[in-house]
Amino acid sequence: MNLLDLPKNEEIVTARDAILRMRVWMTYLVDKWKTIAIVAIAGALIGLSMVYNKKTIYTATLSFAMEDERAGGLGSAMGLASQFGLDLGASNAGGAFASANLIELMQSRSIVEKALLDSVKNQGQLISLAQFYINITGIKNVWKKAPDTITIQPKLLPGSDRKGFDLMQNSILAAIYEQLLKYHLKVYQRDRKISILAIEVKSENELFSKSFTEALANEVSKFYIDTKTHKSSQNLAILQKQADSVRRELNYAITGFAEANDNVYNLNPGLNVKRVPSTKRQIDIQANTAILTELLKNIELAKIAVRKETPLIQIIDTPILPLNEERPDKIKAMIIGVILGGMIAVIYLVLSRLWRVIMAAQS
Template identity: 55%
Template structure:
């Protein structure tokens, strides 16, 4: 029985070798067709390399310096203020750190704010969205549609007043940019250095959009991180102004009361009561104002400490890095792809003929 199995295995192997030789001979007999297809594919690849526009990539990298509060003398002062029920603003937390910050760059809100930022092009101030539409020649496709052709994206326009069509166009631009043009990476988590890459077929657009996006995100980041400390500082400044007005009024009241009791009979002490009351108000308001001024100054220090520093390391500089589809690459890839498809077609056709 084992001998029979070996014989069957030997026959199967021989058949396999025979099939390989048969298919090899078949493909070799079609070498003219395969080579011709490869040449045609190479020509198409060469044509594509001429038609394909180069891709320009703008790269901007920056470092974040986020000084944490709570250390040294300031931390002790904040603890003392908290014991009196005063919240002078603490650390903004890790809301926009690491991957969260990179996702902020890719968020629709930030990208759309950037698209509505102004840019000067050909002596005119337009939005980056209009620049994108012009580069991609969308208005040529909209020429037969008046409802689309009349749409404008003015610089710094109010996003809340946009129509449904404008929302749709901005959404389409955002999808194209986020999928194929925008890349945000944090190369080293310990160093907190973030790199933003914008790739497009227009060199100036890549540079302008990259810088504008970094500016918008930086502004939002700083405002959000220091928001709590800024609110507390504004409240304290308002209280300082209010108490100062009360103190000034109390001082004026003391002077008026003293004028009313000038040369007053010493036996009539009741008439001196308003002056004494106003003096108490002056003393109380003075003590309150002194403490509030201290807390307001401490809040200013906290705000400066909570405001992160964004330091740009590298900016995109013209001319930008250019990636072009090479002619040799087009010929080789086109020839290989066309040859492979031709072989695949010939094999499938022969199999179908044998089945019939």
């Protein structure tokens, strides 16, 4: 039976015909087993070569929740409703710290670069995370135009002022940021109905994965708190400055009152004019005392307001050494290579024979 003996329009392909044709194909492929085996072995070798030089990947994961006390009432009601399957919509969808916005914030260049300038102790030396990343990957892998050696100092050390960075340092930080975002960093919300976010960092160095994850969470936490308490903190600072000023005036008035009393000691009771400076100082003391009392009261209220507006940062899970490892599976890569190679060989043999038969039928 010919491989392409197809029935005419009026003919019907029976089950026997189909089985016979399948046998023909199977016989043909069995005869070509050497070709299929060679291609399958080549696929296994290709799969092995692809993972042979790959290093172990370490994954650090940190999960946290950010809670604003001022949003407690409605937020709690919405959280309760979501437990019963009711979606009341996002109460703070437009807020800078809504979950979706917060994910974008944590992947912003400003926050990531601040985290990269945090320090880490590696082999007894204090270096920035940016420098650590350069040491791991190689400067040329970060930016091909960079010189062979360059130093990016961590925070609080000389030369670490971000505003004082030159063009080369800025370009390298930008290149590191792009690589982190593309290959290493992932920020996601675990569930749409809960406000728990997770930071996931993957790299070939266990210490870098852990340190960068924690640094990024710390920078976002500081930015979050500073933003939320900015106005109330400013008000507290102004009140404190006014209280310090009034306290100085009160101390000056007390000293002046004592000096004035010393000047009129054993004074003739009939000379009242001499008592005027003492009386003025006494009035200043009373006025400043009343003002200072009120300011101190307002300062305590302002401190309460700052504490109330300070959001609660709840760290749920932190990366702990040793981290999860993703080792390249050489056996799995070879098996996949064998399967793909065999499939490619079979498809090629089938198509090539069909083509030869069709061309022979047309000639």
